[in-house]
Amino acid sequence: MKDCIFCKIINKEIPADIVYEDGNVMAFKDVNPATPIHLLFIPKKHIPTLMDVDGENAHLMGDLHRAVAQVAREMELESGFRLVSNCNKDAGQIVFHVHYHLLAGRPLQWPPG
Numbered sequence: 001m002k003d004c005i006f007c008k009i010i011n012k013e014i015p016a017d018i019v020y021e022d023g024n025v026m027a028f029k030d031v032n033p034a035t036p037i038h039l040l041f042i043p044k045k046h047i048p049t050l051m052d053v054d055g056e057n058a059h060l061m062g063d064l065h066r067a068v069a070q071v072a073r074e075m076e077l078e079s080g081f082r083l084v085s086n087c088n089k090d091a092g093q094i095v096f097h098v099h100y101h102l103l104a105g106r107p108l109q110w111p112p113g
């Protein structure tokens with residue numbers, strides 16, 4: 001989608017440090033990492049928020065989770081990681097192309113703020 005920063009990353013119009021890519025999913029390093037390892041997993045299809053997941057596109061979220069598991073194995077994250085998705089303004093969503101943050105590399109507090 002025009003004017004979507006993550007669609008521009010998918011289309012290689014702007015650079016990103018890509019760690020995983022297949023036909024439906026891409027993962028890249030967050031430009032402003034909150035943890036030593038901070039990756040973003042996105043479907044290549046532009047879905048604005050988690051509330052826009054439906055019967056047509058839900059299979060892409062399954063592909064996304066499969067990619068998370070593969071990357072977590074490759075990066076040897078057995079000690080733990082957190083997968084989180086912010087939906088809409090109260091959760092602090094800034095980029096309206098659905099994404100999961102994979103946070104790892106240090107112990108994480110719970111509950112989050």
Ligand code: 5GP
Binds near residue numbers: 028031093095
């Ligand atoms: P949100 O608050 O929407 O869940 O998080 C969006 C995330 O995208 C933020 O952690 C932010 O640092 C990251 N981000 C925003 N723009 C870019 C960009 O152009 N490149 C990369 N790699 N990450 C970005």
Ligand code: ZN
Binds near residue numbers: 001006008045046047
């Ligand atoms: Zn997009």
